[in-house]
Each structure stands twice: as C-alpha cells, then as structure tokens.
Amino acid sequence: MAKTLTAAAVENHRPGKKRREIPDGGCPGLHLVVQPSGAKSWALRYRRPDKRTAKLVLGSVFERDGQEPDTKPVIGGHLTLAAAHRLVGELRHQIAQGRDPGATYMAERERRRAATLDRAANTFSTAARDFVEQYASKKTRRWEEQARLLGIRPEDLTLIPKGLADRWNKRPIAEIDGHDIYGVVDETRRNGAPGLARRSDGPTEARARAMLSCLSRMFRWLVQHHRISLNPCSGVHRPDTPKARDRVLTDAEIVEFWSAANAERAEFGAPLKLLLLTGCRLNEVAGMTWGELSDNCMTWNIPGRRTKNGRPHLVSLAPLAQEILAGLKETAAGQNYIFSTTDGISPVSGWSKIKNRMDQRMKIPHWRLHDLRRTAATGMAEIGIAPHIVEAALNHISGAKAGVAGTYNRAQYVAEKKAALVRWAAHVQRITSSKADNVVGLHEHGKRR
DSSP states (O other): OOOOOOHHHHHHOOOOSSOEEEEOTTSTTEEEEEOTTSOEEEEEEEEOTTSOEEEEEEEEEOOGGGOOOSSOOOTTEEEOHHHHHHHHHHHHHHHHTTOOHHHHHHHHHHHHHHHHHHHHHTBHHHHHHHHIIIIIHHHOTTHHHHHHHHTBOTTTOOBOTTSHHHHTTTOBGGGOOHHHHHHHHHHHHHHOSTTSOOSOSSOOHHHHHHHHHHHHHHHHHHHHTTSOSSOTTTTOOOOOOOOOOOOOOOHHHHHHHHHHHHTSOHHHHHHHHHHHHHOOOHHHHHTOBGGGBOTTSSEEEEOGGGSTTSOOEEEEOOHHHHHHHHTTHHHHTTOSBSSOSSTTSSOOOOHHHHHHHHHHHHOOSSOOTTHHHHHHHHHHHHTTOOHHHHHHHTTOOSGGGSHHHHHHOOOOOHHHHHHHHHHHHHHHHHHHHSHHHHHHHHHHHOSOO
C-alpha cells in the first residue's frame, strides 16, 4: 500500500539513475515524479470518461522553505504538496461529473496559444506588411508609395524607422479606432507622413488624403479577410479636395519654361521638355526606359502598368522630341532608365528641388509641373486638333471614349495622334526658336494667340 507523502519526504527524495514515480497514499491518483536530473513534478493518473487511463502533469514541486505560494493552485503552476492535494481534489470532482480534465486543459492551452499567435499575426506592422505583400504590390499600380505611407520599405518590406508601422509595431489592429486614424491623418496634413521626408513647408491636404485613402484600403482588405470586423476609417473626415486647376501656360511662359529647362542638366531638362511636348504624366516620362523606345526613337510604348488608367499608351514622338532623346544616347546608352542620376539603376527624382530651381529662373506665378499636361492639351485644341484626338494623344478615357462609347470605340487613332503631336511640337519649337524676340513680342501681346 502506498504511503502518504509528507512535505519532508517530498524534499528528501533524491534523484536516481532512472525516472521514478512515487504515489501519494493520502491522495489517490497523485504521483511525485523524480527525474534523474533531480527535477521534481506532480502528476495525476486517472481514468477518462471512456475508461481509458490517462496522465496529466500538474506542475513542478515547490520546496522553498516549506512555504506555500499565496496563489490558487493551477495546472502548470509551482505547487507544494498541500497545493497539489487541493488541485487534485478539484480535478477529481470534474472526473466524477464525467469530464476529462486533461482534455479540458489541452483545449484551453491550445486556445491560449492560438490567441497568442492571432495577436502576433494581427499587430499593425504584420498586417501592413501582409497588405503590401499580398494585395497592394499585386493589385495597385503605385503600391510603393502606399507601402511608404504605412511605414513599410517597398524594397524589402522592412519597417521604416519612425514610420507608422514602427510606431504601431506591436499594436493589435482591432484596438485601432477612428481617433487613432484621425490623429495620424491630421499629423500627416500638418507635419508630413510619419518617418518620411516632408514634401512642402505648409499643410498638405493632398498628403493627408493619400494617408487616409491608404489606411482605409488596408483596413477594408483586413475586413474582407475577417481579420477585423470594422473599418476604423469609416466616418473619419476626409481632408478637403482642392478645386480643379485650370492653369495653362501662355506662349510667353512656355518660352521662359523652355529657357529654364535648357539651364538644367540633361537628365533633368530633357524630361521637363518632354512633359510639354508629349502631354504625358511626370511619372511616365521620368520612368522612361530604352526598352520602351523604338530603335529610331520615333515611338514610345508605355506599358499599362505605368499608366494611370492601366492601358498601354503608344506615343508617336515628334522630331523635336526625337532630337532631345538622341542627345542622350551617348551618355545614357546601355542604361535602363533614360533619365537617371544613378547610372540607370533608378529613374530621376527630386522633382521638388528641380521645380524650385525652375521657379527661380522663370519668375512666373502659381504653376505646377502637371500644368504642362493641361498646357499641351489646350495648345493642341487651340491649333485645331479635334477633342477626341487630343484625348487619345493624352491617353484619356473620357468624353468621346467614356462609358459605353469607350467600350465599343476601340480606335487607337495612331496616325491622327502622331499628326497632333507633330503639330504641337512644331508650334512649341516655333515660339521657342528665337527666344529673345519671342519673349519681348509675346509679353507685349499678353496671352498667346
């Protein structure tokens, strides 16, 4: 018959060459387990409701000066003999009711483990990285900028120091609410996006809108994948949208622009001129590669992944545009990106600084680089190009090709677009060819034409 264990007996049991189990005669089912290393623990042997035998490790043995911890005994805890007796009493009560304490404990432990993994997987930094990797990089054209706004480096998906993902690194996404979203959007408006360089000195509504849009898209994706139940961006005030601009450069201002572009280094001046000659967007021109150009530089094929509407755009380059590109062949041949300060590894950047230099030379008010696109469109219309051809030349999906009309009208107007761009480039060349005379004459007559 097993002897009743005492605290002294538990403490005095010494390790042997083999693992030993000593039953406690005073508490049926309780065993003291002594490992060869000397480690001691408690175990309960019992029968499950289906009568199979089972063993449940209760916890380690507490032997410090015979004192008992001032806590309720639980499975996995540090237990004195008395605490082990109490815990076994509770477990045997569950067994008498037809329950399996071992199965209950394992299920609870698995639930806690799953909850821990769930919290780790649903921190903001992890969720932001998942969104960028699984959705934005595959479905969004300008995903790199979205990644940076979220605080993720697009190159390797690591955290940007002091970026948003770094700030909210371990924060559960379920705890982020509308107050948090409003706070970071307002901060972006006033001081710029966390961890990123400021783009202007004053408040930037456009940057704040971009931050809210990016966060809203990410949380909407998380809702769709059942990682959260509500989008905290819902109901957050969207920063005001500016009035549509109608700024168009006059002929006199085009002359000043061209002169200022001539003063820039070729990798900056050339794309500036092509913005005006082609009417294309800044990122399209800046990211131009030799692979997108025909061998004779007469056509430029922009792939759909680089256009705003996702549709490929074939640009017939006028002789003046071809001449500009031909001047770069000696210095930029063999590179990937045509306009680059990194030997073709990356496209030219730093447009805010370039624009500031242009402003100092031009001395004309309130113009932006995107106004060159509007200037090209307006200029082509004023020299007699039909509106639907102007739209085609700029790769617009509106007006004549919007909605149902665009679905059925698949005409590319290749010849017409070429003629339009040639006429527009000839007009620009004509007014900029004799700069001094043009500047004087055009300023005397005010607006062009």
